[in-house]
Amino acid sequence: xxxxxxxxxxxxxxxxxxxxxxxxxxxxxxxxxxxxxxxxxxxxxxxxxxxxxxxxxxxxxxxxxxxxxxxxxxxxxxxxxxxxxxxxxxxxxxxxxxxxxxxxxxxxxxxxxxxxxxxxxxxxxxxxxxxxxxxxxxxxxxxxxxxxxxxxxxxxxxxxxxxxxxxxxxxxxxxxxxxxxxxxxxxxxxxxxxxxxxxxxxxxxxxxxxxxxxxxxxxxxxxxxxxxxxxxxxxxxxxxxxxxxxxxxxxxxxxxxxxxxxxxxxxxxxxxxxxxxxxxxxxxxxxxxxxxxxxxxxxxxxxxxxxxxxxxxxxxxxxxxxxxxxxxxxxxxxxxxxxxxxxxxxxxxxxxxxxxxxxxxxxxxxxxxxxxxxxxxx
Amino acid sequence: xxxxxxxxxxxxxxxxxxxxxxxxxxxxxxxxxxxxxxxxxxxxxxxxxxxxxxxxxxxxxxxxxxxxxxxxxxxxxxxxxxxxxxxxxxxxxxxxxxxxxxxxxxxxxxxxxxxxxxxxxxxxxxxxxxxxxxxxxxxxxxxxxxxxxxxxxxxxxxxxxxxxxxxxxxxxxxxxxxxxxxxxxxxxxxxxxxxxxxxxxxxxxxxxxxxxxxxxxxxxxxxxxxxxxxxxxxxxxxxxxxxxxxxxxxxxxxxxxxxx
Numbered sequence: 001x002x003x004x005x006x007x008x009x010x011x012x013x014x015x016x017x018x019x020x021x022x023x024x025x026x027x028x029x030x031x032x033x034x035x036x037x038x039x040x041x042x043x044x045x046x047x048x049x050x051x052x053x054x055x056x057x058x059x060x061x062x063x064x065x066x067x068x069x070x071x072x073x074x075x076x077x078x079x080x081x082x083x084x085x086x087x088x089x090x091x092x093x094x095x096x097x098x099x100x101x102x103x104x105x106x107x108x109x110x111x112x113x114x115x116x117x118x119x120x121x122x123x124x125x126x127x128x129x130x131x132x133x134x135x136x137x138x139x140x141x142x143x144x145x146x147x148x149x150x151x152x153x154x155x156x157x158x159x160x161x162x163x164x165x166x167x168x169x170x171x172x173x174x175x176x177x178x179x180x181x182x183x184x185x186x187x188x189x190x191x192x193x194x195x196x197x198x199x200x201x202x203x204x205x206x207x208x209x210x211x212x213x214x215x216x217x218x219x220x221x222x223x224x225x226x227x228x229x230x231x232x233x234x235x236x237x238x239x240x241x242x243x244x245x246x247x248x249x250x251x252x253x254x255x256x257x258x259x260x261x262x263x264x265x266x267x268x269x270x271x272x273x274x275x276x277x278x279x280x281x282x283x284x285x286x287x288x289x290x291x292x293x294x295x296x297x298x299x300x301x302x303x304x305x306x307x308x309x310x311x312x313x314x315x316x317x318x319x320x321x322x323x324x325x326x327x328x329x330x331x332x333x334x335x336x337x338x339x340x341x342x343x344x345x346x347x348x349x350x351x352x353x354x355x356x357x358x359x360x361x362x363x364x365x366x367x368x369x370x371x372x373x374x375x376x377x378x
Numbered sequence: 379x380x381x382x383x384x385x386x387x388x389x390x391x392x393x394x395x396x397x398x399x400x401x402x403x404x405x406x407x408x409x410x411x412x413x414x415x416x417x418x419x420x421x422x423x424x425x426x427x428x429x430x431x432x433x434x435x436x437x438x439x440x441x442x443x444x445x446x447x448x449x450x451x452x453x454x455x456x457x458x459x460x461x462x463x464x465x466x467x468x469x470x471x472x473x474x475x476x477x478x479x480x481x482x483x484x485x486x487x488x489x490x491x492x493x494x495x496x497x498x499x500x501x502x503x504x505x506x507x508x509x510x511x512x513x514x515x516x517x518x519x520x521x522x523x524x525x526x527x528x529x530x531x532x533x534x535x536x537x538x539x540x541x542x543x544x545x546x547x548x549x550x551x552x553x554x555x556x557x558x559x560x561x562x563x564x565x566x567x568x569x570x571x572x573x574x575x576x577x578x579x580x581x582x583x584x585x586x587x588x589x590x591x592x593x594x595x596x597x598x599x600x601x602x603x604x605x606x607x608x609x610x611x612x613x614x615x616x617x618x619x620x621x622x623x624x625x626x627x628x629x630x631x632x633x634x635x636x637x638x
Contacts, residue, residue, distance in 0.1 A: 008498030016486035019527060214482035218543075221448045221476040222499035 001231065005224050009232020013206065014239065027240060031194040031248045038190055039183050039256045042313075046145045048080045051101045052090040055083070057109040065113045065129070066105035068161055072153040079149055087132075094136050101146045102134040117162055176345040184259065187252040188267070188339030189312035192274055192332050194248060195241040199275040200302055203237055203282030204295045212291065216374075226374035230283065230367050234276045241275025242268055261346030267339050270352075273359035274335040280366025287373055306332045331362045401426045401551050401582045402447065407456035409442050409605075416442040418605045420456070424598070429573050429583045431593045433629065434602030440586040441479055442605075444553050447584075448476050460551065472500050475549030479556045479586075483540050485529040489520060492528060492539060493546050500547035507546075514542040517572055519565075534561050541569070552576070554585040558592060570595050590626040601629050608636045 017024050053073075057066035073079055082099065084090050090102035106112075113129035133150065137143035158164040177184065210216040219229060245268055252258035260267065281302070289295040306312070309319055310332035319327050327333050338355035341347040349356070402424035409417040417439040424430045432440045445451040447458055449466030458465045460474060467474065483492050490511060497507045515521045518538035520531075528536055537560060544552055558566045570592065573583050577597070585596075593599050593613065600610040609616060609632045613625060620631040 002501065004501055004503070005499055008495055011498075012484065012487065012491070012495045015491055016484060019486050019488070213485075214478045214480035215484060217445075217450050218476065218478055218482040219499065220450065221471075221474070222496065223471050223501075224499045 010235040013236035057105040060110040104132040192335040199278040203279035207286035226371040237279035245271040262342035277363035283370040404458040431596030438602040439605040475544040475552035477544035490524040
């Protein structure tokens with residue numbers, strides 16, 4: 001390995017990116033765009049869910065339980081409540097998509113609830129309070145939010161006004177991520193995804209071009225070795241991945257107040273290894289693609305499994321058992337896991353070294369195979 | 379048959395004596411791609427300091443020969459030596475230049491950046507590079523276009539840049555595959571002047587062309603057809619032996635004699 005030649009190849013690669021202003025801009029703006037889009041859409045908690053309340057509760061001696069529950073709901077912003085008089089009208093609103101849910105209190109709601117409370121105090125059994133919830137569960141996240149919200153309101157009304165204390169109270173201790181929001185969870189994922197996608201695409205297209213224009217052959221007639229060519233490209237695209245992840249980190253910190261509990265350098269090291277490995281993968285697949293058009297078609301093939309199975313947006317625990325081994329084979333899985341642990345848990349090399357070893361192995365394997373594939377010629 | 383073998387033996391014996399006189403030697407060099415024979419039994423002896431032209435139609439084996447000599451293809455059988463080192467060469471690799479038939483330069487780099495990249499492959503940097511690059515840009519008449527992106531140049535200019543990249547490290551032996559294709563006549567004349575200049579400096583130029591008219595400027599010409607060398611001599615020798623007055627007719631005459 002002659003370092004001068006490795007650097008010369010790397011410089012050449014970076015220079016051609018610099019001359020191509022649109023691509024260069026894309027390299028910086030694309031991850032920015034991704035983090036902004038994902039951040040603003042998924043980042044915030046769910047709020048202003050349109051629901052209809054039909055409250056026919058006639059109340060009791062101490063007022064209406066239904067009124068108290070609704071009042072409690074109004075103190076938060078999750079639900080945006082419209083009041084109607086007829087349960088049928090409320091149901092129509094749900095059916096026609098104007099509201100996600102109808103919360104319906106029957107006229108005897110308070111009396112039934114109070115009877116149930118008295119009965120339980122007397123250790124006997126009586127009627128129970130029934131609250132009807134008509135839900136449009138098209139979006140499971142929203143449906144879940146509505147259910148949770150109503151349950152919360154019921155609990156607090158029971159405790160505050162009827163002193164019905166729950167028997168078991170969960171004492172939550174956040175070991176990690178006490179202040180973590182959804183954005184903190186997926187910012188590391190987006191970073192890994194962007195680095196992988198870009199280095200893979202750039203690499204496969206560059207090498208298809210190197211092969212089809214004859215420049216690769218020409219390089220191979222000079223003293224440069226296969227390993228030096230591959231090393232030079234790895235260095236260049238590793239740098240590209242570093243620049244990108246820095247952009248994402250800074251954007252996530254400034255736009256979404258994402259905190260980095262651990263070392264930012266460790267995050268960048270992880271992304272660098274992932275970038276180098278992805279470029280090696282692109283290099284390997286470039287020998288199968290005959291032209292740039294075919295090369296582009298490889299991108300979704302690599303990208304989709306990574307997006308879906310590497311735990312970028314959905315936790316690995318949500319991946320079906322059959323596909324779990326696939327997740328274990330996707331390098332992005334390890335990068336995202338490591339970045340998350342560093343950024344949210346504040347872990348260091350002592351804890352994330354297994355992931356880094358996997359990524360380094362991935363990079364080493366793809367680079368060695370790439371160099372070998374160059375050597376093997378007719 | 380026996381004759382030709384003994385003839386070959388005496389020839390190779392002779393060449394052993396003055397091996398260093400011949401910078402390119404091949405013996406029985408053959409290449410088959412599947413069932414297609416691209417090159418068959420090529421024996422070449424190219425002396426140092428000569429402009430050697432391989433002529434012949436497309437598919438005659440010229441490019442295959444050059445690619446084998448440059449280590450981009452492995453011969454199916456036979457042997458080849460460059461400066462007495464068997465191909466693919468390693469210790470002599472920095473003494474050899476190659477300009478492929480395709481443009482094979484980086485369109486998204488400037489002219490100077492292309493030169494700098496290839497110079498870097500030969501560990502040539504700094505003042506030495508600047509001096510050499512200046513000289514070559516002068517030669518290819520692109521002195522003011524050093525900082526232009528190659529993609530913005532005309533076809534002929536790109537071709538000249540490609541030639542300069544092959545010569546950046548001042549090689550002693552240079553292979554030029556169709557160096558004058560798509561180059562306008564004036565510039566083509568300039569190229570040939572430069573080849574003569576290289577020759578005067580003791581360098582060896584091996585080129586391919588299918589322009590028979592310009593092959594007369596070579597010191598020696600090898601006529602290739604269907605993967606075989608059908609004749610090899612000085613341009614004058616070829617026209618005289620066939621009783622023709624130009625290489626094109628000489629080629630056609632030889633092709634007929636060869637049983638084609």
